[in-house]
Amino acid sequence: MTDPLLQIKNLSVDFATDQGQLHAVRNASFNVGQGKIIGLVGESGCGKSTLASAVIRLMDDNATVRADGIVFEKENLMDLSSEKMRAMLGEKISMIFQNPMTALNPVLSIGTQMTDIQHRKKLSRAQKREAAAAMLGKVGIPDPLERLAQFPHEFSGGMRQRICIAMALLSRPALIIADEPTTALDVTMEAQIVHLLKELQQEMGCAIICVSHHLGMIAELCHEVVVMYAGQIIEQGEIRDIFKSAAHPYTRCLLACDPANIKESPGHLPTIKGEIPNLIQLPQGCIFYDRCPERLDLCAERSPVPEPLKKGHWAACHLISKGRLS
Numbered sequence: 001m002t003d004p005l006l007q008i009k010n011l012s013v014d015f016a017t018d019q020g021q022l023h024a025v026r027n028a029s030f031n032v033g034q035g036k037i038i039g040l041v042g043e044s045g046c047g048k049s050t051l052a053s054a055v056i057r058l059m060d061d062n063a064t065v066r067a068d069g070i071v072f073e074k075e076n077l078m079d080l081s082s083e084k085m086r087a088m089l090g091e092k093i094s095m096i097f098q099n100p101m102t103a104l105n106p107v108l109s110i111g112t113q114m115t116d117i118q119h120r121k122k123l124s125r126a127q128k129r130e131a132a133a134a135m136l137g138k139v140g141i142p143d144p145l146e147r148l149a150q151f152p153h154e155f156s157g158g159m160r161q162r163i164c165i166a167m168a169l170l171s172r173p174a175l176i177i178a179d180e181p182t183t184a185l186d187v188t189m190e191a192q193i194v195h196l197l198k199e200l201q202q203e204m205g206c207a208i209i210c211v212s213h214h215l216g217m218i219a220e221l222c223h224e225v226v227v228m229y230a231g232q233i234i235e236q237g238e239i240r241d242i243f244k245s246a247a248h249p250y251t252r253c254l255l256a257c258d259p260a261n262i263k264e265s266p267g268h269l270p271t272i273k274g275e276i277p278n279l280i281q282l283p284q285g286c287i288f289y290d291r292c293p294e295r296l297d298l299c300a301e302r303s304p305v306p307e308p309l310k311k312g313h314w315a316a317c318h319l320i321s322k323g324r325l326s
């Protein structure tokens with residue numbers, strides 16, 4: 001067995017706010033295997049972006065990050081100087097954001113941005129331009145050499161996201177963190193980008209952590225799924241475990257509310273009743289208690305611990321230990 005590429009051990013992130021500390025991520029642990037695609041899912045505000053950004057230390061100033069380790073290729077990222085972390089981001093870990101315009105500089109040509117990003121490589125400028133054009137060709141941009149001279153606004157939204165993917169791949173990273181990479185795109189464009197990501201991932205063998213609201217995309221792209229609720233990972237499993245035999249009531253609610261799973265149109269999109277609890281004053285007991293359709297009395301008092309279901313699949317729910325899983 002090879003070591004996982006990334007091990008996130010007991011990661012917690014708090015944000016200082018006027019009302020007190022907001023506990024955005026609590027005791028999150030999971031591994032990313034070499035070449036695996038992990039989907040990070042959960043409702044808005046569950047801490048997905050915070051968790052993903054904490055790995056690469058891309059945090060707002062009011063954040064406090066604690067962890068027993070964020071170990072990437074045997075190196076604890078928590079121990080790296082800012083300089084070393086920046087080098088790591090240029091070479092081994094890349095990020096793809098939801099809005100390609102935030103990642104691209106509007107006043108520089110694509111060619112300049114794509115050569116600048118290779119500043120660590122010992123190549124001539126011409127060679128860097130060639131590498132950039134080759135990567136643009138790979139992500140499906142026609143006439144890549146000519147288009148290097150163009151600026152971001154001269155490309156469509158889908159094309160811009162392809163350029164961001166090309167930039168993320170240029171350093172041939174071992175890990176890509178993609179936060180809602182297709183949310184800003186229409187459905188057709190989303191399908192194309194998912195297909196492209198999958199193809200490139202297979203070719204290059206990198207691992208991906210993909211944050212998304214869109215379960216259909218997760219099902220198509222990912223090998224494993226990590227489900228977050230109100231800052232905690234409440235279930236994790238291989239794609240089939242989650243989509244065919246989800247154990248946690250929250251995961252099941254999420255799946256039931258996915259438009260793709262709704263057979264007859266109810267006239268409105270179903271949502272999970274209630275809201276995420278206040279992350280500043282956390283309730284006692286199970287974090288999903290208030291909204292859980294299957295709660296037991298015990299759930300109000302005691303936080304459930306992770307219970308293994310099968311290899312690689314676990315959930316934190318009292319129904320499992322009580323043998324009450326339906």
Ligand SMILES: Nc1ncnc2c1ncn2[C@@H]1O[C@H](COP(=O)(O)OP(=O)(O)OP(=O)(O)O)[C@@H](O)[C@H]1O
Nearest residue numbers: 015017022024043044045046047048049050051060
């Ligand atoms: N800088 C900050 N200061 C205070 N609270 C923050 C800050 N950044 C995020 N939060 C809070 O942390 C919690 C988790 O936010 P996060 O953006 O990680 O959620 P998310 O799961 O990515 O949501 P979405 O699906 O909407 O992107 C939210 O309650 C959010 O309001």
Ligand SMILES: [Mg+2]
Nearest residue numbers: 048049050179
């Ligand atoms: Mg987010």
